[in-house]
Amino acid sequence: MDRGLNAKKMKKIKLVLGSASPRRRELLSIHFKPKIKSPNINEAVGRGETPMAYVKRMARLKWQALASGLKPGEILLTADTVVIQNKKIFGKARSPTEAARMLRKMSGRAHSVSTAVCVGGLKSRCSLRVVTTRIKFRALSALEIAHYIRSNEWRGKAGAYGIQGLAAGFVDTMNGSLTNVIGLPLEESLKLIGAAVSSSSRRH
Numbered sequence: 001m002d003r004g005l006n007a008k009k010m011k012k013i014k015l016v017l018g019s020a021s022p023r024r025r026e027l028l029s030i031h032f033k034p035k036i037k038s039p040n041i042n043e044a045v046g047r048g049e050t051p052m053a054y055v056k057r058m059a060r061l062k063w064q065a066l067a068s069g070l071k072p073g074e075i076l077l078t079a080d081t082v083v084i085q086n087k088k089i090f091g092k093a094r095s096p097t098e099a100a101r102m103l104r105k106m107s108g109r110a111h112s113v114s115t116a117v118c119v120g121g122l123k124s125r126c127s128l129r130v131v132t133t134r135i136k137f138r139a140l141s142a143l144e145i146a147h148y149i150r151s152n153e154w155r156g157k158a159g160a161y162g163i164q165g166l167a168a169g170f171v172d173t174m175n176g177s178l179t180n181v182i183g184l185p186l187e188e189s190l191k192l193i194g195a196a197v198s199s200s201s202r203r204h
Contacts, residue, residue: 018078059116083159099160119192131185133176
């Protein structure tokens, strides 16, 4: 984080979170009082599009969809998170059956979680950063998967799990940012916000 961006200054930043994710809001609310806006974009994966190209494109599209509505002094942050295994994207499961299938594929195997974060102000382009965390699940039994599906924690989450809940017990090893897996790499996001604030101050 920008060394000049102390707790007092952070509280004064007019941060707009371009996401309806309660997890991202909770993480940012540690330091800010973000205004919440939800972008309306097409989130379909392009034909032949790689997971990394997709997550970057989504973060930028969300930012572009909301940037024109910013007020002077506001900083907009958008993000997109994908779970990747064998170069395939595991998105949000649409049914209990699909969620269980994802968990079976990740059982006993490694996968990665990548989040693209896009931050910028009214008269600037967004600065983009991608953070990746590598995770390996221990072998999961059919009963464990069934219990998790019944908990409904899989709903609305990439890869059909939330590491901050019951699925924390699925993790064998993790290499990288925990907050990234929750939905927003906080350390890297704070650095991007600090840089955007500094850039905005110089322009004014």
